[in-house]
Amino acid sequence: xxxxxxxxxxxxxxxxxxxxxxxxxxxxxxxxxxxxxxxxxxxxxxxxxxxxxxxxxxxxxxxxxxxxxxxxxxxxxxxxxxxxxxxxxxxxxxxxxxxxxxxxxxxxxxxxxxxxxxxxxxxxxxxxxxxxxxxxxxxxxxxxxxxxxxxxxxxxxxxxxxxxxxxxxxxxxxxxxxxxxxxxxxxxxxxxxxxxxxxxxxxxxxxxxxxxxxxxxxxxxxxx
Numbered sequence: 001x002x003x004x005x006x007x008x009x010x011x012x013x014x015x016x017x018x019x020x021x022x023x024x025x026x027x028x029x030x031x032x033x034x035x036x037x038x039x040x041x042x043x044x045x046x047x048x049x050x051x052x053x054x055x056x057x058x059x060x061x062x063x064x065x066x067x068x069x070x071x072x073x074x075x076x077x078x079x080x081x082x083x084x085x086x087x088x089x090x091x092x093x094x095x096x097x098x099x100x101x102x103x104x105x106x107x108x109x110x111x112x113x114x115x116x117x118x119x120x121x122x123x124x125x126x127x128x129x130x131x132x133x134x135x136x137x138x139x140x141x142x143x144x145x146x147x148x149x150x151x152x153x154x155x156x157x158x159x160x161x162x163x164x165x166x167x168x169x170x171x172x173x174x175x176x177x178x179x180x181x182x183x184x185x186x187x188x189x190x191x192x193x194x195x196x197x198x199x200x201x202x203x204x205x206x207x208x209x210x211x212x213x214x215x216x217x218x219x220x221x222x223x224x
Contacts, residue, residue: 063217069097070221072214073116082109084178087122087192094119099204100220101170101196103186105133106211110170110188112196113220122192125176127184134184137222138163138206143197147171157185159193161200170196170206 064071076088097115105126112120127133140161147160149167157171170186172193186206188196205222 068219069115070100070219071116072113072118072216072218072220074118075216076118076121078121082121082123084123085176085189087120087189089120089192089195091119099200100222101200101204101206102220103133103206103208104210104212105135105208110186114199116220120192120196122188123176125174125180125182125185125187128181131181131183133182133186133208134164134168135208135210138168138208140200140202140204140206141165143200143202145197158190159197161197161206163206 064073066073076090078088082088091114094114094117100113101110102113103110103124103126108124108126110120110122110124111118140163142160142162144160144162145158147157147162147169149155149157156173157169159172161170163169168184168186170188170193172188172190174180174182174187176187176189186208207220207222
């Protein structure tokens with residue numbers, strides 16, 4: 001269903017609500033005359049809404065500097081929410097430039113940007129209230145291909161990109177599934193972790209937010 005039909009469906013419900021309200025109003029405020037007055041007022045409001053819908057409003061991409069490597073220039077065309085275990089990757093034809101990763105705790109998604117072009121996205125396992133994933137900007141401290149967690153019973157953490165010295169990292173080796181959680185890390189599907197590990201470098205930045213949304217024309221710039 002396209003956006004126009006969504007609006008029209010909403011208007012149908014609005015018309016029914018107006019009619020129902022008019023009948024109730026008429027019964028308590030003077031019968032037929034009250035019904036006519038409310039219907040007339042409601043009809044005018046619906047006419048205004050229909051005129052608004054007829055003039056399609058398209059949100060334009062804000063102007064941005066195409067040479068700025070930290071401006072978002074492309075979002076991967078992913079339909080619907082990313083489900084647990086799902087990942088996407090497309091770096092074909094993307095020019096070289098800074099690598100920036102974003103993670104949002106509300107969306108539970110990690111995105112990978114090269115020169116402002118989103119090249120990867122995946123559902124992620126994040127921390128719990130007892131072991132939260134921290135918010136902030138974190139440079140990659142080390143890359144460890146076959147890391148294990150000494151803190152949590154030698155649990156495997158392959159393709160580790162370490163973000164803090166107390167154990168927070170982006171890594172594979174976990175089942176990314178609803179109902180699972182990490183101890184504050186960002187756990188992603190193994191194939192996604194492998195691809196990210198291959199291109200990430202020490203010093204590349206991971207930005208972790210809590211409920212922040214942006215799009216094409218937004219900025220990935222950070223002061224860190």
